[in-house]
Amino acid sequence: MAEHTTRALSEVLNHLEHSVQGQKVTIGSLVDELGAHSFASLMLMFALISTSPASSIPGVTAIVAFIEFILVAQIMLGRDCLWLPGFISRKALSTHKLCKGINWLRKPVHFVERFLKPRWVFFVKPPWLYLPLAVILAVTPFMPFMEVIPTSGSIASAAIACFAAGLLTRDGLLAMVSILFLASVPFVIWYVGFSG
Numbered sequence: 570m571a572e573h574t575t576r577a578l579s580e581v582l583n584h585l586e587h588s589v590q591g592q593k594v595t596i597g598s599l600v601d602e603l604g605a606h607s608f609a610s611l612m613l614m615f616a617l618i619s620t621s622p623a624s625s626i627p628g629v630t631a632i633v634a635f636i637e638f639i640l641v642a643q644i645m646l647g648r649d650c651l652w653l654p655g656f657i658s659r660k661a662l663s664t665h666k667l668c669k670g671i672n673w674l675r676k677p678v679h680f681v682e683r684f685l686k687p688r689w690v691f692f693v694k695p696p697w698l699y700l701p702l703a704v705i706l707a708v709t710p711f712m713p714f715m716e717v718i719p720t721s722g723s724i725a726s727a728a729i730a731c732f733a734a735g736l737l738t739r740d741g742l743l744a745m746v747s748i749l750f751l752a753s754v755p756f757v758i759w760y761v762g763f764s765g
Contacts (some may be wrong), residue, residue: 577737578678578685581613586671596636597658605651607735612637613733619726621670626663630722634712637729641705659708685734689741693733698742700717701732701748709737725754 581603586727588594588602603610640651643728691697708725714719728751735744 573726577587577610578682578734579675580595580608581617581737582671582678583615584610585617586668588755589671592726593661594664594667595658596653596660597661597745598599599614600651601660605729606649608640609733611642611651613730613737615640616726616730616733617674618667618670621674622668623662623666624723624726626666629662630715630726631713632657632724633661633726636710638709639704641702641709645664645699645702645706651661662692678765681731681734685743687739689745690739692741692745693736693739702742703730704748704752705729708751708755715755721754725751730741 584602585599588599598616600611603614605611614632615636619630624630624633636657638656640652643651692701706745709729712722712725715725728747731747732744732751735741735747
């Protein structure tokens with residue numbers, strides 16, 4: 570059971586790879602592959618897409634930010650099934666770039682999985698859970714503007730991916746550290762990119 574839990578990240582990548590067919594894959598088909606009830610897995614999947622080289626597809630960071638915002642808002646509202654507007658569900662991504670991103674993610678995901686384990690579980694349960702979710706709601710609207718500074722959107726997505734990984738594996742320590750990092754990202758980017 571513990572091994573299955575810590576392999577949760579690889580399982581998400583496997584599902585993502587399984588859903589990639591043809592030259593294009595829609596956001597809706599990615600959601601269907603993981604299941605609209607799997608909020609944490611969906612959060613991880615889309616954050617990983619935006620973290621990987623697939624983020625080079627124009628507009629991907631903005632789309633992922635919008636999806637993450639809707640997803641987290643629905644978690645906080647107590648929904649048990651994800652709803653996405655039709656124009657997002659019909660959005661198609663290049664399977665070539667998506668597969669390239671999946672292959673690129675394999676090694677770092679396997680490395681991270683070695684350190685995941687259930688701890689500080691209270692932080693990934695209500696009411697503490699609502700604090701990191703609120704941080705994601707606050708940061709995701711700024712992510713489309715981060716595309717101005719190369720890799721900055723991917724850094725924010727990586728923090729969200731780590732939080733989702735903590736949520737999936739009940740690793741509250743990882744979730745807390747990742748959300749603290751996410752909260753600091755806009756300030757760091759502003760300082761590096763716009764100050765002076």
